Amino acid sequence: NGELVSASTRGNGEEGSLITDNAKTFMNIPLKIPYKGHLKITGEGIIHRDDFEEINKKIPNEEDRYKTPRNLAGGSVQQLNSEICSKRKVYFYAFNVIEGFDDINSLSERLYTAKRLGFDICTFFEYNALKHDFDTFNILVNELVNIADETMTPIDGVVIMYDDIAYGKSLGKTGHHYRNGLALKFKEEEEETVITNIEWQVGRTGKITPVAVFNPVILDNTTVSKASLHNISTMQKLNIKLYSKVTVVKSNEIIPQIIKCVGGTSYDFEYPKVCPVCGGKTTFVGDDETMNVYCKNSDCPAQSIRGLSYFASKDGMNIDGLSDKKIEKLVDAGIISNALDIYKLDQHRDEIVEFDGMGEKSFDKLLLSIEKSKNVKLENFLAALGIPNVALSKAKIISREFDGDWNKFETAVTNGFDFTQLDTFGVEINKSIHKYFREVFFANDIYR
DNA sequence: ATATCCTCGACCGCTGGGTG
DNA sequence: CACCCAGCGGTCGAGGATAT
Numbered sequence: 001n002g003e004l005v006s007a008s009t010r011g012n013g014e015e016g017s018l019i020t021d022n023a024k025t026f027m028n029i030p031l032k033i034p035y036k037g038h039l040k041i042t043g044e045g046i047i048h049r050d051d052f053e054e055i056n057k058k059i060p061n062e063e064d065r066y067k068t069p070r071n072l073a074g075g076s077v078q079q080l081n082s083e084i085c086s087k088r089k090v091y092f093y094a095f096n097v098i099e100g101f102d103d104i105n106s107l108s109e110r111l112y113t114a115k116r117l118g119f120d121i122c123t124f125f126e127y128n129a130l131k132h133d134f135d136t137f138n139i140l141v142n143e144l145v146n147i148a149d150e151t152m153t154p155i156d157g158v159v160i161m162y163d164d165i166a167y168g169k170s171l172g173k174t175g176h177h178y179r180n181g182l183a184l185k186f187k188e189e190e191e192e193t194v195i196t197n198i199e200w201q202v203g204r205t206g207k208i209t210p211v212a213v214f215n216p217v218i219l220d221n222t223t224v225s226k227a228s229l230h231n232i233s234t235m236q237k238l239n240i241k242l243y244s245k246v247t248v249v250k251s252n253e254i255i256p257q258i259i260k261c262v263g264g265t266s267y268d269f270e271y272p273k274v275c276p277v278c279g280g281k282t283t284f285v286g287d288d289e290t291m292n293v294y295c296k297n298s299d300c301p302a303q304s305i306r307g308l309s310y311f312a313s314k315d316g317m318n319i320d321g322l323s324d325k326k327i328e329k330l331v332d333a334g335i336i337s338n339a340l341d342i343y344k345l346d347q348h349r350d351e352i353v354e355f356d357g358m359g360e361k362s363f364d365k366l367l368l369s370i371e372k373s374k375n376v377k378l379e380n381f382l383a384a385l386g387i388p389n390v391a392l393s394k395a396k397i398i399s400r401e402f403d404g405d406w407n408k409f410e411t412a413v414t415n416g417f418d419f420t421q422l423d424t425f426g427v428e429i430n431k432s433i434h435k436y437f438r439e440v441f442f443a444n445d446i447y448r
Numbered sequence: 449a450t451a452t453c454c455t456c457g458a459c460c461g462c463t464g465g466g467t468g
Numbered sequence: 469c470a471c472c473c474a475g476c477g478g479t480c481g482a483g484g485a486t487a488t
Contacts, residue, residue: 009460067478074460075479084480203474211475228475230465256476257463290466306474314458323457361483389467391472424470426468 002033009077019077025086030118039100041114043093043122047073048152051089067222069154095122095159107163123147126163190249191217191224194264195242198229200276204306204386206295208272208282210235212246212258219250227256232271232284232291241266277302304338305331307386311339315392316384317373322366339384342370378404387436389429397422413437 007023023029026045033039047055052069066072076088097110104110111121125140141158148155161181162168168180197213210229217224227248229235238261240246245264249257271293272282280297295303308327312319322342330336335348345352346367353363376384379399383392390398401422402408414437419430 071460071478073479078459078480201475205473207474209474222477224477226476228464230475234465250476292466326456389472393471424468428468 002035004029004031022077022079022085022090023092025083026090026092028120029092033117033119035100035117037100040098041094041100041119042096042098043119044095045073045077045090045092046070046153047076047088047090049154050152052154055088092120093122094119105165107161107165107168110165123151127160190247190259191219192245192247192262193217195240195244195246195266198240198242198269199226200272200293202275202277202295202300202302202306204303204310205388206297206300206303208275208293208295212240214246214248217248219248219256222250224248224250224256227258229258231286232293233286236291242269243267275300275302301331308336308339308342310386311384312342312373313384316380317376318380319366319369319373322369343374345370378402378406378409381406382409385436385441388432390433394425394429397424414442 004020004024007020009019023045024031047069049069052066052072055072056065072088073090076085076090079085094111094114096107097114101110101113104113108124108126111124115121123144125144127137127140129137144158145155147153159181162171171179193214193216195212195214199211199213201209201211203209210232212227212229214225214227229238229240238246238258240258240261243264244261244266246258247260247262249259271284274280275282275295275297278295278297278300280295280300282293283296284291284293286292297303305324305328308331309324311317312322312327319342327336330345330352333351335351336342336345349363353360377399379392379395382390382395382398398409398419402412413434416434419425419433420427
C-alpha cells in the first residue's frame with residue numbers, strides 16, 4: 001500500500017544484501033507513494049561530485065580522504081549504522097521497473113510513471129535508428145555528458161536499452177548479463193610508468209601467471225601498481241621486459257591493464273624454470289600464439305591453497321571466515337591439505353585459537369559456518385570441487401538434471417552418464433568430469 | 449576497563465585470454 | 469558465443485591485540 005518495504009544491493013545478481021534502513025536515508029527516495037501493489041524498481045545509488053568534495057573537505061588528513069564517489073557510495077549503503085549513510089547524501093536514480101506497471105510495455109513510459117509517483121529517474125533520451133541518423137546518436141550522448149557535468153553526476157559511460165520490454169526479455173540473458181542492452185564506456189585515462197619487477201603467481205590449476213609491478217601511477221584517482229600480464233605470449237607480443245616503460249590504463253575504471261610498451265631501458269629476464277612456491281620444475285605448454293608456464297607438482301602448496309580457497313568460496317561451499325589468508329596459514333601449519341581436512345578442524349582447536357587474529361570466538365564462528373556448509377546445494381558442492389571446466393553455471397545445469405540430488409548424480413556418474421546430452425556440454429567437459437571422479441574423487445576415498 | 453590500532457574479510461566494481 | 473579462470477583496488481565491518 002505504497003510503502004517502502006525492502007531495499008537490497010545487486011550482489012551477485014541473484015542475492016544481494018538487505019539495505020532497507022539505509023535506503024530510507026537516501027536523499028530522494030519516496031517512503032510513501034500513491035500506489036497499491038508490488039513494485040520493484042532498480043537503479044543506481046550515487047554521491048554527487050559536489051557532495052563528495054564537501055564530505056572530503058571535512059577530513060583534515062589528506063591520506064584519510066575518500067578516493068572516488070563510486071566506492072564511497074558502495075561503502076555507504078552497506079553501513080550497519082544508517083546514520084552514517086544518511087550523512088553521505090546518497091541519491092537514488094531509477095533505471096528500470098522490474099515488477100509492477102505490467103500493462104506498460106515501454107521502459108521509458110514505466111520510468112515516467114515511476115517519476116510521477118515520486119522517484120527520481122536516470123536522465124535518458126529516446127533514439128530510433130530507423131528515424132534518426134548516427135550523428136543524432138552522438139549528439140544525444142554528448143548531451144547526456146553535459147547534463148551529468150552540470151548536475152555533478154559521476155558517470156563513466158552511457159547505457160543503451162531497448163524500450164520494448166517484452167522484446168528485451170525475449171533476448172534472454174547470459175551467465176552474467178541480460179541481452180536487452182549494452183553499456184558504452186568512455187575512453188579510459190592512461191599513464192606511463194616503468195616496470196620494476198615481474199611476479200609469478202601460481203593458481204589452483206598450476207598455471208603460473210606473470211604480474212607486472214611498476215612505479216605507482218594515479219588513474220581515476222586511485223593508485224595502481226600492478227597489472228596481470230596473462231601469459232608469456234602476451235608479454236612477448238607487448239615486448240615487456242624488466243624496466244620497460246609502459247602505458248597503463250584501467251579498463252572500465254577497475255582492472256589495471258598494460259596496453260603497450262613505449263621503450264625505456266629494458267633488460268631481458270628469465271622465465272621461471274622452477275615453481276616460485278614449491279621449487280618444482282615447471283613445464284611450458286602451448287605454441288607461439290599462447291605460451292603458458294605450469295607447475296605440475298600436485299603437492300604444490302600454492303595449488304592447495306588456491307584450490308581450498310575456491311572450495312570455500314561463495315560459489316562453492318560458502319564457508320564464512322575461511323579466507324585465503326587463513327587457508328594459507330592452515331596449510332603452512334600442516335593442519336590442512338585437502339578439503340576433507342577442513343571438516344576435521346575441530347580437532348586442532350588449541351593450536352588454531354593461538355593464531356594471530358584468531359581467538360575462541362572467531363574459531364567457534366568458523367566451525368559453525370563449516371557445519372552449515374555441509375548442507376549446501378548440489379550445484380555449489382559440484383562447483384566447490386574445482387573440476388576443470390565446471391564452475392557454477394555448468395554445475396547448475398548438472399544439478400537441475402539430477403533434481404539437486406547427490407545420490408542421483410552419483411549413480412549416474414558411476415554408470416558412465418554421458419554429460420554431452422546436457423545443453424552446452426561437450427566431449428571435453430564430459431571427459432573432464434569422469435576423469436575427476438575416477439582419478440580424484442572416488443580414487444582417494446577422502447570425500448564423504 | 450576503555451580506547452585505539454591492526455589485520456583480515458566481505459563486498460563493491462569487471463575485463464582479457466583461453467577453450468570448446 | 470558463452471563460459472571458465474585469474475587478475476586488481478577501495479570501502480567498511482569485525483575481532484583480536486595493544487596502548488592508555
